[in-house]
Amino acid sequence: MTPTTADQARRLLDLHTQPDILVLPNVWDVVSAQVIAATPGVQALATASHSIASTFGYPDGERIPLDLHLDMVRRIVQAVSLPVSMDMEAGYGNPGETARRAIEIGVVGGNLEDGMRPLGEAVAAVQAVMEAGRAAGVDFVLNARTDAVAHARPDQSRSEVIREAITRGLAFLEAGAPVVFVPGLVARGEIQEVSDALGPQKLTLISVPGASLAARELQTLGVARLSTGPFTQRVALTALQDAAAELIAGGTLPATTRPLN
Structure with missing residues (x-):
């Protein structure tokens, strides 16, 4: 039997509360989602707004039209059987309606x-999204993002930055968000401090090449x-450019290439 949207939402929520860390390599189109x-x-699965925008030639930051963004996400949802989370950016001016x-x-x-x-x-934006989920009969898994670390001013003390992230994160949890996303957090001590303050299985992070701890350590x-x-899109594009450069230089395509599409 095909799972309903409510079933998929419950499954996604359960995956956030299990002891094992949930690892979501972000996707940006149908073939990346299928792979x-x-x-x-x-x-x-989780979509990446930056990557979807890039696919259509738009810069990041809600520059891609919402209809086009949603159409790609719809195609992804229809192409897979797994729960899908969407990067809604800042909500396109109406977080509740976008949700x-x-x-x-x-x-x-x-x-x-x-x-x-x-x-x-x-907080009002978080509440609007959670209300949209309740109105639809869905336990919507809002990953409420604070940019306290990512947008920190150079003159801010690190302790002040972390306190701000915790304050906002706790407010989002109180407003109903199941988890809080703090991009830019990569240092072990800071991760531990924020995780302890928010509670177990409440903090979500992004893996930054060359900077982040391994998933097993974060767990x-x-x-x-x-x-x-x-x-993840940059990993794919790096492999593409490197393969093209090798070919143009007189070489061949990688022998490890697999027929994934």
């Missing part, structure tokens, strides 16, 4: 950026989820 979904151990439209196409979770707006506004720190944002 990741077919990878052993993958239990859910409602996403749920309508089968999305069961999503990222929402606070952009360091006043805390009251950011020991109580991190619930690890995603990759635009970096």
